[in-house]
Amino acid sequence: MFPSIANRLNRRYRSAVILTVVPGGILFTADLVRQLDFEIEMDGISCPHTPGDRHNNSNISYQQNITVSNKDVIIVDDAIESGGTMSRLVAHIAEYFPASIAVATLFVKPHRIAIPTEQYYAYETATDELLVGYGLPWQNKFRNLPCVKRLIK
Ligand SMILES: O=P(O)(O)OC[C@H]1O[C@H](OP(=O)(O)OP(=O)(O)O)[C@H](O)[C@@H]1O
Numbered sequence: 001m002f003p004s005i006a007n008r009l010n011r012r013y014r015s016a017v018i019l020t021v022v023p024g025g026i027l028f029t030a031d032l033v034r035q036l037d038f039e040i041e042m043d044g045i046s047c048p049h050t051p052g053d054r055h056n057n058s059n060i061s062y063q064q065n066i067t068v069s070n071k072d073v074i075i076v077d078d079a080i081e082s083g084g085t086m087s088r089l090v091a092h093i094a095e096y097f098p099a100s101i102a103v104a105t106l107f108v109k110p111h112r113i114a115i116p117t118e119q120y121y122a123y124e125t126a127t128d129e130l131l132v133g134y135g136l137p138w139q140n141k142f143r144n145l146p147c148v149k150r151l152i153k
């Protein structure tokens, strides 16, 4: 389904911790990890976000079921819009002394800030318009739509 991302990750890694940004990144993670041929461990992190909010200051909740110290970490989420959430998550995980941090997302949007880390994404959208489905919510609904649709209010 996402051969470009999976192939690049398969070439790059021998093992990694897949750190899913929950709940939005769960569906993408589920499909992505089944295309990875290296050894993975899995954990979760969350930083609840309101669509359209460019300054997500919500609490970061990191499950920490496994250690990331000296391991390669890939943070997996559905979308990067402003980049604010992912920047904070990368900075947070860096405090746990991983060997490296990369970010893999299904979508990136055009007005995102630069995130100083390896990045893998499947699609760059033409605009910042809101999407729903495949993990992406509108008012916490529609995450379970099996495909991604543009939100028309
Ligand atoms: O780049 P940003 O502007 O910070 O936005 C990105 C965040 O928004 C999405 O969260 P979502 O709206 O799916 O909510 P969730 O965190 O509850 O999954 C996505 O999963 C990121 O976590």
Ligand code: HPA
Pocket: 049, 050, 051, 052, 079, 080, 081, 129, 130, 131, 132, 136, 137, 138
């Ligand atoms: O397109 C989106 N939809 C829902 N939530 C989001 N958070 C960032 N981008 C989006």
